[in-house]
Amino acid sequence: MEKTKQHLWWQEGIIYQIYPRSFQDSNQDGVGDLPGITQRLDYLQWLGVDAIWISPIYDSPMADFGYDISNYTGIHPLFGNMEEFDTLLQEAHARHIRVLLDLVPNHTSDQHPWFLESRSSRDNPKRDWYIWKDPLPDGSPPNNWLAMFGGTAWEWDEHTQQYYYHGFLKEQPDLNWRNPEVQKAMLDVMRFWFDKGIDGFRIDVIFHMIKDAQFRNNPVNPNYAPHQATYDQLLPVYSTDQPEVHDIVRMMRQVADEYEGKVLIGEIYLPINKLMAYYGTNHSGVHLPFNFQLLTLPWDAQLLSTTIDQYEGALPLDGWPNWVLSNHDQPRITSRVGIAQARVAAMLLLTLRGTPTVYYGDEIGMRDVPIPFEEVQDPQGLNMPDKNLSRDPARTPMQWDSSQNAGFTTGKPWLRLAPNFHRENVLAQKDDAYSMLSLYRRLIQLRRQEPALSVGSYIPVYSDNQMISYIRQAEGHDSFLVLLNLTHRPCYFKAKNLEIKGTIELATVPELEGTTVDTTINLGGDEAIIVRLSS
Ligand code: GLC
Numbered sequence: 001m002e003k004t005k006q007h008l009w010w011q012e013g014i015i016y017q018i019y020p021r022s023f024q025d026s027n028q029d030g031v032g033d034l035p036g037i038t039q040r041l042d043y044l045q046w047l048g049v050d051a052i053w054i055s056p057i058y059d060s061p062m063a064d065f066g067y068d069i070s071n072y073t074g075i076h077p078l079f080g081n082m083e084e085f086d087t088l089l090q091e092a093h094a095r096h097i098r099v100l101l102d103l104v105p106n107h108t109s110d111q112h113p114w115f116l117e118s119r120s121s122r123d124n125p126k127r128d129w130y131i132w133k134d135p136l137p138d139g140s141p142p143n144n145w146l147a148m149f150g151g152t153a154w155e156w157d158e159h160t161q162q163y164y165y166h167g168f169l170k171e172q173p174d175l176n177w178r179n180p181e182v183q184k185a186m187l188d189v190m191r192f193w194f195d196k197g198i199d200g201f202r203i204d205v206i207f208h209m210i211k212d213a214q215f216r217n218n219p220v221n222p223n224y225a226p227h228q229a230t231y232d233q234l235l236p237v238y239s240t241d242q243p244e245v246h247d248i249v250r251m252m253r254q255v256a257d258e259y260e261g262k263v264l265i266g267e268i269y270l271p272i273n274k275l276m277a278y279y280g281t282n283h284s285g286v287h288l289p290f291n292f293q294l295l296t297l298p299w300d301a302q303l304l305s306t307t308i309d310q311y312e313g314a315l316p317l318d319g320w321p322n323w324v325l326s327n328h329d330q331p332r333i334t335s336r337v338g339i340a341q342a343r344v345a346a347m348l349l350l351t352l353r354g355t356p357t358v359y360y361g362d363e364i365g366m367r368d369v370p371i372p373f374e375e376v377q378d379p380q381g382l383n384m385p386d387k388n389l390s391r392d393p394a395r396t397p398m399q400w401d402s403s404q405n406a407g408f409t410t411g412k413p414w415l416r417l418a419p420n421f422h423r424e425n426v427l428a429q430k431d432d433a434y435s436m437l438s439l440y441r442r443l444i445q446l447r448r449q450e451p452a453l454s455v456g457s458y459i460p461v462y463s464d465n466q467m468i469s470y471i472r473q474a475e476g477h478d479s480f481l482v483l484l485n486l487t488h489r490p491c492y493f494k495a496k497n498l499e500i501k502g503t504i505e506l507a508t509v510p511e512l513e514g515t516t517v518d519t520t521i522n523l524g525g526d527e528a529i530i531v532r533l534s535s
Contacts, residue, residue, distance in 0.1 A: 007455045009098065010200070010263040010287060011320050013050030014350070014444055015357040019328045020054050020079055021065065022397045023360060025409035032397070032408070034080035038088045040400075041095055043426065047363065048444035051098035053202045053265070055328060057085070061111050063171035064149075064379055066102075067204060068109040072189040089197055098199035100263065105186045105252075106208045107172040114185075115173050122160050129182050130173050131165035132157075133215065144217045145239050146231045150383035153239070167208050167239065169379055177209045177248050190255045200263035203252070203286065206278070207268045210245040212238035229380075229389055241270060246277065250284045263287045265322075269296070272307075272314050279319045288322045288355060294348070295324050299337045301486040305463035308352065308470075312458055321354025326362050332394045335368035340526035343439055343508040344484050347528040350443040351472065351482045353458035358440070361398055364429050365436035368393035369418045377415065401427035433510060446506055446530070451477045453530075461498065466491040467523065471533070480505070481531040488525035495519050502533040 024036030034057065044052065056066035059074040066076070075081050092099050108115055117126040133142035133154070141154035141163055147170075154163040155170040165174050175182050190201065218234040249266070256262040266278050266286040278289035293307050315321060325333040325345055334342040342365055349356045371392045376382055381390020392415055399421040400407035406421040418424065429435035447453045456474035463469060466487045473479040481500060485491050504515045507529045517531055 009050060009261065010355060012454045013355065014048070014447070015051045015053055015355060016044060016049040017327060017357055017359045018052050018054045019360060019395055020057055021414060022395055024398065025411065028409055028411035029078070030409050030411040030414045031078050033078065034084040034088050038091050041091055041097065044097060045095040047441055048448060049097065049358065051100055051199065052092065053100040054102065056102045056104060061109055061171065063109065063169050067104055068169065068172045069104050070109040070111045073192050100200045100202055101193055101198050102204060103190065103201040104204040105175065106205045107166065107168060107174045110171045110173055119157055119160060128179050129176055131176050131211070132162045134162055143215050144234065146234055148231050149380050150230050183248070183251060187251060187255050190252065194259050194262060199261065200265065202265045202267060204267050206249060206266035206286065207241045207245060207270060209248050210242040212242060227387060229384060229387065241274060246280060246285065249278060249286060250280060253280065253284055253286065265290060272311050276314050276316060279316050288320065290324060291322050292324055295326065295330055299341060299486060301463055301468050302465050304486070305460065305468040309460050322357065323349055323352050323354055324357045325349050326359035326394065328395055329391055330394065332359070332366060332368050333362055334365050339365055341486065343436065344486060344526060344528040346440055346443060347482065347508060347530065348484055350447050351453055351530060353472065363437055363440040364399060364424060364426055366399060367418060369396040369416065371415060375416060399425040401425050439508065442506055450480065452479050461495060462493065467493060469493060479533045481533055483521060483523060483531065484528040485523040485525060490522060490524050493521040493523065500533065502531040504529050505532040506530045
């Protein structure tokens, strides 16, 4: 049985992702900002989260809504200023909420002074800070690599007669991380924010940071389907996840280790076996390589339970797990699995072993909002218009109350709101014992109170094509059985070779709470329960 040894805050805690444009506007320009987040800290404290991760707030031309940075140590005026950032940090810490920022080291904006210098001439000292290549003899790009947001990843520069590489938009040139000056500059950015007192970084596309030294062509993806992004036509074998990236990750970890209690979370879309390498040998990698299994796999009980076990089994010794249901790049969980299953998903996220990340608005069951074509903002949506790839629907303003624009702004919101915000909002759900918000809050509270749920071991019990079940256990504390029905039909749980006795502590259907259960348990469709086991 798992001994309750000391765990670190980011192991016990729950992270909440804020997309700052859409959380709370304080100056009525229709875009969320830092003072807005500060105003809502009491809510986050009430909800019970331990840390917030704020998507980029830095100076940026906003070609990719802040993921194109033109100054890594400056705050974009849309979001506020440094004084307002300091206030946010102080106020969050006063409420025991840690603050994580988004570090985007793979690429800068094409308006960053580094790139302006780099592109000014071939012999500029910063030329090698980015990835410049000659054309092929026929003038075409140096290789076949594709950009995530459509088209070739190479942009021709008329002035200096070379191509530069951009894994995303042409306004987001990739830095050359093999250059020690680049390494030093970005590690100093990390120190700047750590010195200010932030608690960690979520690191954007960390697995893209080093490219094949020979820039070989990527192979064709034999499984490409036309609805997919054009990027998926090739397998990014040579443009991402190169072995040398781990040297860079290690450097970043060393910077974090110069301080105490900092966390690094890497954004990595890779299969489990490759993901694990980002923990590094002997804890030299990121603390948490984001685990996107729940976010990318079909909602299927057998597949998910196998994957959970596979992930648990593949973790390095003392590697700490983590789970994510939604983020600002993917459809929200409610829109993938429906509102009833989203409740089951919440229970899964908040009872698995490992740090959960909750995406703002998921706690009130916000859905993807259809954005009329003329209003689409996301470059991924605009560049591949017939593929339904816009990320705007999952980035709409937070629904606080039933007032104008759901209390988000009295100005014109940068993205339209869900039409049902009058009914679905924080205020309406706060005192409703059956709401999604109450479910989230109670799950969070239970997880905080019970060591078995926050840091205990994970023991798979039984799963089939409808349900997943597991026990969470910590020495000297109550154990819990979690039972989740991932379908709309009733199902039966019968623990084979295991005696179960206990009381339902928390359920997606609260009427079940307090009921005692034993070895055979019936669950209705879309139901999930947490059973406190009698010792
Ligand atoms: C990451 C971010 C995404 C951004 C991209 C380029 O995937 O999460 O929003 O567009 O990197 O920076």
